[in-house]
Amino acid sequence: MAEHRLTFPATEEDIRKLRAGDLVTVDGHIIGIRDRTQIRIFDQGQEPPLDLSGAFLLHTAPNVRRLGPGKYEPLCIGTTTSARMVRFTEPLGERYGVRAICGKGGLPDEAIEPMRKHGMVYFAIVGGAAALETTQIEEIEEVAWEDLMPECLWKFRVKDFGPLWVGIDSHGGSLFHDVQEAAQKRLEELVANL
Amino acid sequence: MTVATDLQQVVEDTAAHLYVWALKDIPQDLRDAIAAAVERETSVPGRRVLETIVRNVEVAEERQNLVCQDTGIAVYACRVGEHFPLHPARIYDALKTGTERATVEHPLRSNAVHTITRENTGPNTGHRLPIVHWEFIPDWDGLDVKCVPKGSGSENMSFLKMCVPADGVKGIKQFVLESIVGAGGKPCPPGIVGVGIGGSADYAVYLAKDAITRPVGTRNSDPVVAELEAELYDLLNQTGIGPMGLGGDVTVLAVHIEHADTHMTLNPVAVNYQCWAARRASAHISAAGDVDLDREF
Numbered sequence: 001m002a003e004h005r006l007t008f009p010a011t012e013e014d015i016r017k018l019r020a021g022d023l024v025t026v027d028g029h030i031i032g033i034r035d036r037t038q039i040r041i042f043d044q045g046q047e048p049p050l051d052l053s054g055a056f057l058l059h060t061a062p063n064v065r066r067l068g069p070g071k072y073e074p075l076c077i078g079t080t081t082s083a084r085m086v087r088f089t090e091p092l093g094e095r096y097g098v099r100a101i102c103g104k105g106g107l108p109d110e111a112i113e114p115m116r117k118h119g120m121v122y123f124a125i126v127g128g129a130a131a132l133e134t135t136q137i138e139e140i141e142e143v144a145w146e147d148l149m150p151e152c153l154w155k156f157r158v159k160d161f162g163p164l165w166v167g168i169d170s171h172g173g174s175l176f177h178d179v180q181e182a183a184q185k186r187l188e189e190l191v192a193n194l
Numbered sequence: 195m196t197v198a199t200d201l202q203q204v205v206e207d208t209a210a211h212l213y214v215w216a217l218k219d220i221p222q223d224l225r226d227a228i229a230a231a232v233e234r235e236t237s238v239p240g241r242r243v244l245e246t247i248v249r250n251v252e253v254a255e256e257r258q259n260l261v262c263q264d265t266g267i268a269v270y271a272c273r274v275g276e277h278f279p280l281h282p283a284r285i286y287d288a289l290k291t292g293t294e295r296a297t298v299e300h301p302l303r304s305n306a307v308h309t310i311t312r313e314n315t316g317p318n319t320g321h322r323l324p325i326v327h328w329e330f331i332p333d334w335d336g337l338d339v340k341c342v343p344k345g346s347g348s349e350n351m352s353f354l355k356m357c358v359p360a361d362g363v364k365g366i367k368q369f370v371l372e373s374i375v376g377a378g379g380k381p382c383p384p385g386i387v388g389v390g391i392g393g394s395a396d397y398a399v400y401l402a403k404d405a406i407t408r409p410v411g412t413r414n415s416d417p418v419v420a421e422l423e424a425e426l427y428d429l430l431n432q433t434g435i436g437p438m439g440l441g442g443d444v445t446v447l448a449v450h451i452e453h454a455d456t457h458m459t460l461n462p463v464a465v466n467y468q469c470w471a472a473r474r475a476s477a478h479i480s481a482a483g484d485v486d487l488d489r490e491f
């Protein structure tokens with residue numbers, strides 16, 4: 001289990017170095033995205049106004065305070081459950097060159113193949129640790145699609161963002177798959193002994 | 195009349211205070227349980243997750259920020275004395291207005307929507323929101339109010355099974371185990387597993403929610419039920435799901451069971467999951483309107 005520090009946007013080479021279970025801290029720029037944002041891109045066919053190539057996407061709907069036109073201050077920014085958004089994994093990698101998706105609770109196994117094919121990773125964050133996460137966001141630099149508030153496209157500048165674990169790597173490895181498989185086996189034993 | 199109106203204001207102010215307090219400052223019993231979990235956890239990522247949770251709780255306190263971004267659905271548990279001078283209909287009004295005020299004044303994220311149209315219905319209120327659990331106490335003139343903001347990530351991990359009597363208590367244990375393993379990392383483990391057994395289908399689910407409002411690790415007063423709590427706690431922590439589902443020794447902080455007697459052909463079991471951010475704040479209100487804030491129930 002290695003430890004890494006990465007700056008986003010990142011390259012395919014950076015991503016291929018990561019293995020499921022590794023610990024990662026992130027600097028640079030990350031993009032906040034959620035259910036409605038991705039429904040607009042993929043189901044309603046609207047091109048995202050922010051560049052997603054090499055991007056780190058965070059599953060979030062932040063609590064913010066509006067300071068002026070297009071300008072927001074972060075109040076409490078946390079991370080939502082990722083599994084609901086798994087079907088967007090393939091097109092995010094294929095069409096836009098997204099490199100990382102970050103959320104809580106993991107992505108189901110159907111994300112493994114697109115991540116292997118397109119050189120992407122899933123990062124697991126500590127769910128609910130929003131007070132801490134907020135301190136790692138230096139600034140909200142841009143907001144697009146404000147009509148979807150709070151499910152807009154957000155561009156955050158972050159420092160020491162994490163800790164994050166590589167939940168799914170770009171080589172077919174998934175920590176969530178392994179933990180669930182072991183737990184199912186354990187469950188059978190426990191039930192047999194009840 | 196004047197007394198009742200003032201008392202209604204007191205209950206409203208208390209509700210507004212409890213909602214925000216619960217979101218920012220988690221109770222000591224929960225902090226102790228998380229601290230004990232850090233000591234017990236042997237997996238490297240599991241331990242790091244728990245340390246991050248501890249750090250997050252400290253940061254929330256230092257910065258007066260919310261512990262978690264999900265302000266949840268407002269759930270209150272009320273114990274109303276027979277002689278408390280404000281009718282529960284008015285208590286409900288006060289809890290609703292208090293919830294709205296807290297949401298607007300702080301401000302807090304509002305999560306309440308119409309179930310079909312998904313349109314926002316109000317500042318964390320709506321038709322039948324907030325949710326209140328009532329208990330009525332004879333020979334008493336006070337009111338206890340407990341606010342439990344319930345996050346959706348853990349609420350989505352709620353399950354009901356109508357076991358049959360032939361499944362016995364083994365069926366109950368198996369269902370709880372399968373539910374928690376199936377939930378994996380989604381409800382932000384390690385948390386409190388609330389289990390409701392007996393009664394009817396609806397009542398078992400209601401009791402499971404009651405169970406998660408108890409302070410961490412308190413035992414059911416019925417020794418048979420308490421024994422099942424201890425056994426399930428051991429079993430669940432052998433599943434290896436671990437903190438945030440990344441694998442480890444600590445999958446749950448506690449198992450709380452509430453039960454009701456049931457029909458001879460029924461054996462219902464319900465599970466309600468409460469995440470590590472098991473937020474809870476309570477107050478005692480006297481008939482004269484004195485408020486005593488208290489986290490220990």
Ligand code: SF4
Pocket residue numbers: 079127128129262263264266344345346347348380381382469470471
């Ligand atoms: S499940 Fe609980 S800790 Fe996790 S995000 Fe929801 S409210 Fe917060």
